[in-house]
Amino acid sequence: MAAEDEPPNYNRIAGGSLERLGALSDGVFAVAMTLLVLDLRVPAAAAIRDEAALGQALMALAPRLLVFVMSMMTLGIFWIGQQTQLNHLDRADRGLAWLHISFLCVVSLVPFSTALIAEFVTFRIALLVYWANILLLGALLFASWRHARRRALTRSDVTVALACAMERRIVFAQAFYAIGALLCLLDTFWSLGFILLVQLNYVLAPRLPVLRRL
Amino acid sequence: MAAEDEPPNYNRIAGGSLERLGALSDGVFAVAMTLLVLDLRVPAAAAIRDEAALGQALMALAPRLLVFVMSMMTLGIFWIGQQTQLNHLDRADRGLAWLHISFLCVVSLVPFSTALIAEFVTFRIALLVYWANILLLGALLFASWRHARRRALTRSDVTVALACAMERRIVFAQAFYAIGALLCLLDTFWSLGFILLVQLNYVLAPRLPVLRRL
Amino acid sequence: MAAEDEPPNYNRIAGGSLERLGALSDGVFAVAMTLLVLDLRVPAAAAIRDEAALGQALMALAPRLLVFVMSMMTLGIFWIGQQTQLNHLDRADRGLAWLHISFLCVVSLVPFSTALIAEFVTFRIALLVYWANILLLGALLFASWRHARRRALTRSDVTVALACAMERRIVFAQAFYAIGALLCLLDTFWSLGFILLVQLNYVLAPRLPVLRRL
Amino acid sequence: MAAEDEPPNYNRIAGGSLERLGALSDGVFAVAMTLLVLDLRVPAAAAIRDEAALGQALMALAPRLLVFVMSMMTLGIFWIGQQTQLNHLDRADRGLAWLHISFLCVVSLVPFSTALIAEFVTFRIALLVYWANILLLGALLFASWRHARRRALTRSDVTVALACAMERRIVFAQAFYAIGALLCLLDTFWSLGFILLVQLNYVLAPRLPVLRRL
Numbered sequence: 026m027a028a029e030d031e032p033p034n035y036n037r038i039a040g041g042s043l044e045r046l047g048a049l050s051d052g053v054f055a056v057a058m059t060l061l062v063l064d065l066r067v068p069a070a071a072a073i074r075d076e077a078a079l080g081q082a083l084m085a086l087a088p089r090l091l092v093f094v095m096s097m098m099t100l101g102i103f104w105i106g107q108q109t110q111l112n113h114l115d116r117a118d119r120g121l122a123w124l125h126i127s128f129l130c131v132v133s134l135v136p137f138s139t140a141l142i143a144e145f146v147t148f149r150i151a152l153l154v155y156w157a158n159i160l161l162l163g164a165l166l167f168a169s170w171r172h173a174r175r176r177a178l179t180r181s182d183v184t185v186a187l188a189c190a191m192e193r194r195i196v197f198a199q200a201f202y203a204i205g206a207l208l209c210l211l212d213t214f215w216s217l218g219f220i221l222l223v224q225l226n227y228v229l230a231p232r233l234p235v236l237r238r239l
Numbered sequence: 240m241a242a243e244d245e246p247p248n249y250n251r252i253a254g255g256s257l258e259r260l261g262a263l264s265d266g267v268f269a270v271a272m273t274l275l276v277l278d279l280r281v282p283a284a285a286a287i288r289d290e291a292a293l294g295q296a297l298m299a300l301a302p303r304l305l306v307f308v309m310s311m312m313t314l315g316i317f318w319i320g321q322q323t324q325l326n327h328l329d330r331a332d333r334g335l336a337w338l339h340i341s342f343l344c345v346v347s348l349v350p351f352s353t354a355l356i357a358e359f360v361t362f363r364i365a366l367l368v369y370w371a372n373i374l375l376l377g378a379l380l381f382a383s384w385r386h387a388r389r390r391a392l393t394r395s396d397v398t399v400a401l402a403c404a405m406e407r408r409i410v411f412a413q414a415f416y417a418i419g420a421l422l423c424l425l426d427t428f429w430s431l432g433f434i435l436l437v438q439l440n441y442v443l444a445p446r447l448p449v450l451r452r453l
Numbered sequence: 454m455a456a457e458d459e460p461p462n463y464n465r466i467a468g469g470s471l472e473r474l475g476a477l478s479d480g481v482f483a484v485a486m487t488l489l490v491l492d493l494r495v496p497a498a499a500a501i502r503d504e505a506a507l508g509q510a511l512m513a514l515a516p517r518l519l520v521f522v523m524s525m526m527t528l529g530i531f532w533i534g535q536q537t538q539l540n541h542l543d544r545a546d547r548g549l550a551w552l553h554i555s556f557l558c559v560v561s562l563v564p565f566s567t568a569l570i571a572e573f574v575t576f577r578i579a580l581l582v583y584w585a586n587i588l589l590l591g592a593l594l595f596a597s598w599r600h601a602r603r604r605a606l607t608r609s610d611v612t613v614a615l616a617c618a619m620e621r622r623i624v625f626a627q628a629f630y631a632i633g634a635l636l637c638l639l640d641t642f643w644s645l646g647f648i649l650l651v652q653l654n655y656v657l658a659p660r661l662p663v664l665r666r667l
Numbered sequence: 668m669a670a671e672d673e674p675p676n677y678n679r680i681a682g683g684s685l686e687r688l689g690a691l692s693d694g695v696f697a698v699a700m701t702l703l704v705l706d707l708r709v710p711a712a713a714a715i716r717d718e719a720a721l722g723q724a725l726m727a728l729a730p731r732l733l734v735f736v737m738s739m740m741t742l743g744i745f746w747i748g749q750q751t752q753l754n755h756l757d758r759a760d761r762g763l764a765w766l767h768i769s770f771l772c773v774v775s776l777v778p779f780s781t782a783l784i785a786e787f788v789t790f791r792i793a794l795l796v797y798w799a800n801i802l803l804l805g806a807l808l809f810a811s812w813r814h815a816r817r818r819a820l821t822r823s824d825v826t827v828a829l830a831c832a833m834e835r836r837i838v839f840a841q842a843f844y845a846i847g848a849l850l851c852l853l854d855t856f857w858s859l860g861f862i863l864l865v866q867l868n869y870v871l872a873p874r875l876p877v878l879r880r881l
Contacts, residue, residue, distance in 0.1 A: 045689060045750050047259060052697025055266025055480070059274060059347045060701060067354045079364050094344070101340040105333070108259055119747070123870055126743040130736070133701045140709045150721050228337055261473060266697070269480025273488060273561045281568045293578050308558070315554040319547070322473050442551055475687060483694025487702060487775045495782045507792050522772070529768040533761070536687055656765055 042117040046125050047108070053129040054104045060136040061096050064143055065089055089143045095217070096139040098224045103132065103162050110166060110191070114173055115180045124169040131161045142217075152213045156206035156220075163199040167192060198227065256331040260339050261322070267343040268318045274350040275310050278357055279303055303357045309431070310353040312438045317346065317376050324380060324405070328387055329394045338383040345375045356431075366427045370420035370434075377413045381406060412441065470545040474553050475536070481557045482532045488564040489524050492571055493517055517571045523645070524567040526652045531560065531590050538594060538619070542601055543608045552597040559589045570645075580641045584634035584648075591627040595620060626655065684759040688767050689750070695771040696746045702778045703738050706785055707731055731785045737859070738781040740866045745774065745804045752808060752833070756815055757822045766811040773803045784859075794855045798848035798862075805841045809834060840869065 068082035107128065114121075138158040145151035173179050174188055205219040282296035321342065328335075352372040359365035387393050388402055419433035496510035535556065542549075566586040573579035601607050602616055633647035710724035749770065756763075780800040787793035815821050816830055847861035 042747075042750060042754075045693060048262060048690060048693040049697055049746065051259060051262040052266050052480075052483070052693050053700055055263055055343075056270050056484075056698050056701035058267055058343060059270035059350075060705075062347045062351050063274075065348075065351045067351065067358050070358050073359065073362075076362055076364050079359060079362050083364065083368070097340070097344045097347075101337065101344075104263065104340070105256075105336055108256060112256075122747055123743065126739070126746070129697075129700060130739045130743075133704045133739075134707075136701075137704050137707045137709065144709050144712050145715065145721060148715075148718055148721050150718050150725065154725070262476060265473060265476040266480050266694070269477055269557075269694070270484050270698075272481055272557060273484040273564075276561045276565050277488075279562075279565045281565065281572050284572050287573065287576075290576055290578055293573060293576050297578065297582070311554070311558045311561075315551065315558075318477065318554070319470075319550055322470060326470075476690060479687060479690040480694050483691055483771075484698050486695055486771060487698035487778075490775045490779050491702075493776075493779045495779065495786050498786050501787065501790075504790055504792050507787060507790050511792065511796070525768070525772045525775075529765065529772075532691065532768070533684075533764055536684060540684075 042122050043111060043114060046117060046122060047111055050104075050107060050111075050125065050129060050132075053132055054100055057132055057135055058097060058100055061093050061100075061139055064136070064140045065093060088146060092139055092143040092146075095221055095224065096135055098221075098228060099159060099162075100132065100135060102224060102227050103166070106166055106195075110170055110173075113180055113183050113187075113191075114178050116178055118176060118178065120172055120176070121169060121178060124165060124172055128162065128165040128169065131158065131165060134158055146217075147213055149209045149213060152209045152216050153206060156202060156216075159202050159220075160199060163195050163202070167195045170195075198223070256336050257325060257328060260331060260336060261325055264318075264321060264325075264339065264343060264346075267346055268314055271346055271349055272311060272314055275307050275314075275353055278350070278354045279307060302360060306353055306357040306360075309435055309438065310349055312435075312442060313373060313376075314346065314349060316438060316441050317380070320380055320409070324384055324387075327394055327397050327401075327405075328392050330392055332390060332392065334386055334390070335383060335392060338379060338386055342376065342379040342383065345372060345379060348372055360431075361427055363423045363427060366423045366430050367420060370416060370430075373416050373434075374413060377409050377416070381409045384409075412437070470550050471539060471542060474545060474550060475539055478532075478535060478539075478553065478557060478560075481560055482528055485560055485563055486525060486528055489521050489528075489567055492564070492568045493521060516574060520567055520571040520574075520645075523649055523652065524563055526649075526656060527587060527590075528560065528563060530652060530655050531594070534594055534623075538598055538601075541608055541611050541615075541619070542606050544606055546604060546606065548600055548604070549597060549606060552593060552600055556590065556593040556597065559586060559593060562586055574645070575641055577637045577641060580637045580644050581634060584630060584644075587630050587648075588627060591623050591630070595623045598623075626651070684764050685753060685756060688759060688764060689753055692746075692749060692753075692767065692771060692774075695774055696742055699774055699777055700739060700742055703735050703742075703781055706778070706782045707735060730788060734781055734785040734788075737863055737866065738777055740863075740870060741801060741804075742774070742777060744866060744869050745808070748808055748837070752812055752815075755822055755825050755829075755833075756820050758820055760818060760820065762814055762818070763811060763820060766807060766814055770804065770807040770811065773800065773807060776800055788859075789855055791851045791855060794851045794858050795848060798844060798858075801844050801862075802841060805837050805844070809837045812837075840865070 065086055068079065073079050073082060107125070135158060138155045142151045142155045170188075170191060179188065201223040202220060205216050205223060208215040208219050279300055282293065287293050287296060321339070349372060352369045356365045356369045384402075384405060393402065415437040416434060419430050419437060422429040422433050493514055496507065501507045501510060535553070563586060566583045570579045570583045598616075598619060607616065629651040630648060633644050633651060635644075636647050637644040707728055710721065715721050715724060749767070777800060780797045784793045784797045812830075812833060821830065843865040844862060847858050847865060850857040850861050
């Protein structure tokens with residue numbers, strides 16, 4: 026490819042891809058959110074004789090439902106996080122596209138790590154896999170933001186203070202998730218409970234002024 | 240995050256998110272609609288010897304097909320309902336985004352509750368789970384509309400009369416669904432039949448002037 | 454809802470929905486196209502000892518691959534058909550939205566009827582189910598176009614000649630599919646072969662001037 | 668259809684379809700990316716007694732995880748490739764739509780060929796199927812670009828040098844993939860390793876000046 030041709034070529038890729046990156050992301054998040062529910066299996070009819078048995082079988086699904094809700098929150102938090110970031114960008118480049126494709130790759134692993142922790146809720150390894158998944162999501166969003174700043178892809182109205190605040194937000198969140206993961210030394214339920222609280226904080230934050238700045 | 244930075248930051252999230260909320264919603268509805276059909280399992284070839292046997296096996300799928308159609312109607316009704324609501328909004332905020340993510344979370348449960356009622360069509364618990372799913376869909380759309388009004392996210396041409404009409408529409412519909420659910424005291428088939436009629440009313444309403452105002 | 458409020462309300466639904474109807478449709482088609490492939494199951498490793506055995510197992514998938522390609526063509530033909538129709542519309546209304554949701558409901562059945570004919574390729578009932586699926590797709594597109602003409606939803610540059618041509622195109626295509634279905638009186642392979650030819654004609658039509666007008 | 672009506676009709680299809688082709692493509696890629704993960708099956712709880720056993724079961728998934736990452740890269744490379752191509756087009760026509768639907772059809776086969784190579788990693792036939800999948804992706808993008816140039820669908824600012832560069836890029840990439848496939852004469856692991864290196868080159872290329880021109 027002649028050197029003169031490259032700039033228009035790659036600029037045009039970049040110009041179009043913010044919008045299509047968003048569309049691809051919405052698709053991957055939508056499918057991942059809907060696949061989570063496949064883990065909630067309907068009890069087999071053969072094993073169920075009466076209402077009481079069905080009630081018990083559904084109650085037995087409760088832990089899976091909790092993990093389902095947690096994973097929906099995780100996906101929601103990172104969907105909003107990615108959207109916020111893309112909204113602050115002016116254009117994309119090839120590197121940004123690959124960072125976001127890697128991010129989506131990790132998003133598509135959420136149904137797997139959710140199924141794993143739902144199946145092995147008392148196993149530390151399952152919890153660490155689940156946490157590694159969240160860590161990778163945060164790390165890739167962080168790397169993408171840094172890349173965007175370095176390549177000047179951000180919008181002209183993004184101040185340094187705002188740019189730093191967005192990085193700080195990711196780092197703080199990941200610090201809390203890491204504390205949650207460490208709690209598995211005590212018990213995986215402490216870990217899951219703590220991670221759940223952190224997530225609830227991010228979902229409800231705007232209404233809790235004390236925690237809003239984290 | 241410095242207080243001065245917050246307004247531009249969150250306004251811009253809000254500005255972009257109506258469109259991406261719509262795209263995420265279309266994705267989740269599309270996947271949920273297509274997953275419903277996975278419940279229609281093709282009969283195993285080993286068990287089918289001739290045309291008559293295949294015909295019988297397909298006839299045996301009829302109740303599932305009916306539940307499939309009902310669930311498609313449910314998803315269609317709430318897709319149109321959500322779209323109507325988003326069309327009346329001018330912008331979104333973080334709270335609205337989370338109410339709609341919760342809504343999509345419940346949308347993604349529809350294939351589960353559909354599979355449950357298809358498998359246990361005579362069980363009251365299965366019917367109540369199905370109804371609870373519909374109730375949550377309505378409740379979240381209602382909460383989202385109330386939130387939008389309180390935060391002044393609605394378009395400037397939304398009159399108070401129109402805003403109240405949209406709430407009334409949800410409340411009336413849910414009242415009918417609740418009556419349908421109550422009918423399971425008699426029999427789950429009465430419930431399903433009544434809910435089906437209510438849904439048909441909402442699908443065909445514009446052509447039945449008497450019922451149009453509900 | 455006060456009568457004065459209804460017109461702005463429903464007009465605005467209509468205004469937004471062409472775009473979101475398109476997005477929902479793209480989602481349903483995309484998922485249906487990708488689910489088709491789930492019917493191509495990877496042979497179980499336990500049963501395969503060497504390259505020759507794997508080659509044979511893959512050859513055994515050939516009929517399924519053919520049905521997969523046929524169904525992709527079916528979905529492609531109707532995706533283009535629906536898109537062409539929506540491109541000729543100026544706005545939507547509630548009735549149009551429901552006709553297209555019904556259309557998408559039938560689209561989501563294509564993986565089911567494809568799996569059925571792939572499993573029971575010599576059974577007439579399976580072929581008739583497959584054909585009924587195609588027939589419903591055409592019938593709903595036809596009904597939607599008629600509805601759009603009756604309610605004056607079409608663009609101002611749609612002439613009567615063009616409007617009739619679009620209807621004729623659907624009717625001709627369905628006539629051919631019906632002939633294909635009738636051929637199952639001889640043999641289901643004649644039916645599939647004929648339907649395949651009709652579809653190839655619609656895919657390649659612009660290059661075969663003699664058939665272009667159908 | 669009257670001859671006079673055809674041009675406006677098909678032009679309007681074309682006008683709309685670039686955008687909807689992109690949306691359909693994003694949907695198919697999103698579902699294919701998310702389905703890849705279904706191949707990562709959570710170990711059965713019954714077979715796992717302790718952390719060590721779970722650790723081993725997860726380690727046993729490592730080869731599948733590698734194939735998963737490879738396939739995500741394949742999908743990412745071709746998603747960017749298709750997007751770049753569509754970004755350089757001004758409008759679409761029926762032929763282009765069908766070439767891209769065929770392309771999406773092959774995209775939807777990626778989860779199948781990925782599952783095949785993951786299951787039969789030492790079998791040459793599995794590797795050749797995987798390579799054939801990549802070859803078809805490239806061939807269809809190439810055919811689509813040629814078609815677009817012949818029918819003058821490209822943007823007015825696409826120079827001959829740029830047009831040729833885009834073709835050369837596909838041909839070079841496919842030449843490398845073909846070399847990778849040939850290496851299976853030695854061993855399938857050499858093939859996979861070589862293909863992985865080629866893919867890493869395309870993902871990271873902008874940072875390796877020596878290889879950037881390929």
